[in-house]
Amino acid sequence: MCIANSNNAYQFLNGKCNSSSRNNETTANNSSHTIMIFPRVRRFLPVIISGYIFNTALYFLLHILLPYTGINTTATSEFCKSKSDESTVDDECTRVDLFAFQIVSFVNLFYLGVLGFHTFFVSRRAFTALPQKPLGRILGNVQSPNSANGKNGVMLPEADYVNIGIIIFQGWDFIASIFF
Numbered sequence: 001m002c003i004a005n006s007n008n009a010y011q012f013l014n015g016k017c018n019s020s021s022r023n024n025e026t027t028a029n030n031s032s033h034t035i036m037i038f039p040r041v042r043r044f045l046p047v048i049i050s051g052y053i054f055n056t057a058l059y060f061l062l063h064i065l066l067p068y069t070g071i072n073t074t075a076t077s078e079f080c081k082s083k084s085d086e087s088t089v090d091d092e093c094t095r096v097d098l099f100a101f102q103i104v105s106f107v108n109l110f111y112l113g114v115l116g117f118h119t120f121f122v123s124r125r126a127f128t129a130l131p132q133k134p135l136g137r138i139l140g141n142v143q144s145p146n147s148a149n150g151k152n153g154v155m156l157p158e159a160d161y162v163n164i165g166i167i168i169f170q171g172w173d174f175i176a177s178i179f180f
Helices: 006-013 037-043 045-068 096-122 134-139 157-179
Strands: none
Touching: 037 045, 045 096, 045 157, 096 157
């Protein structure tokens, strides 16, 4: 297949690959048919784990410090029922946990928004770094086969940063929704 490895994907991206480029080396059992996302995830794994640790530490820090700030985190009556009687509302029902969760979510989404805004409007790399074809927008973040030792060939590294931010936020959100 033409999109079997990073070299072929780059050729496909630039319109140099067609259906006649199949050969005997690209069979279904060939080791070059690996998904290209796993080396990037493996390369950014320390950053992803650090992001999970940062989000968790920020959550617990806010959960501990918010009651001392004087911010009103009292929830509405539908979320606060008295433990002894379900019909009465507890006067001291605060949801510091939800407020801390919302702040951590805001920090993550703010990072993604600022990065996207900067890439799209300020640096305009979303337009200048990628080929302006439909395949350029889909496969634009593949590594160039002509890059020096394979490290600087990513056309739009901001896409990796956004993907890392999404993995960190969505993974932490899933785990935090279960346990916190």
